[in-house]
Amino acid sequence: MGKNNPKRQKNKQVLQSLLRQARETTGILQADLSKKLGRSQGFVSKYELGDRRLDLLDLADICDALNISLFELVKEFDHARKSR
DSSP: OOTTOHHHHHHHHHHHHHHHHHHHHTTOOHHHHHHHHTSOHHHHHHHHHTSSOOOHHHHHHHHHHHTOOHHHHHHHHHHHHHHO
């Protein structure tokens, strides 16, 4: 499966949306999240726009900063990608 695979692109969009929603639900601005992560605001902006890939450690840090469960995020992702 290459980068241009439609299924992969759809899954990427699902993850971007879930991460943005999680941040917005907690009422945290990108700038505030970036400070919690010790990263630039561009880091947050780029992964929310899909311009940056995240590894599992990045996802764990983001979940910790948002005070959400990594397990629950992955469960939501799995449900959302299967229902689209």
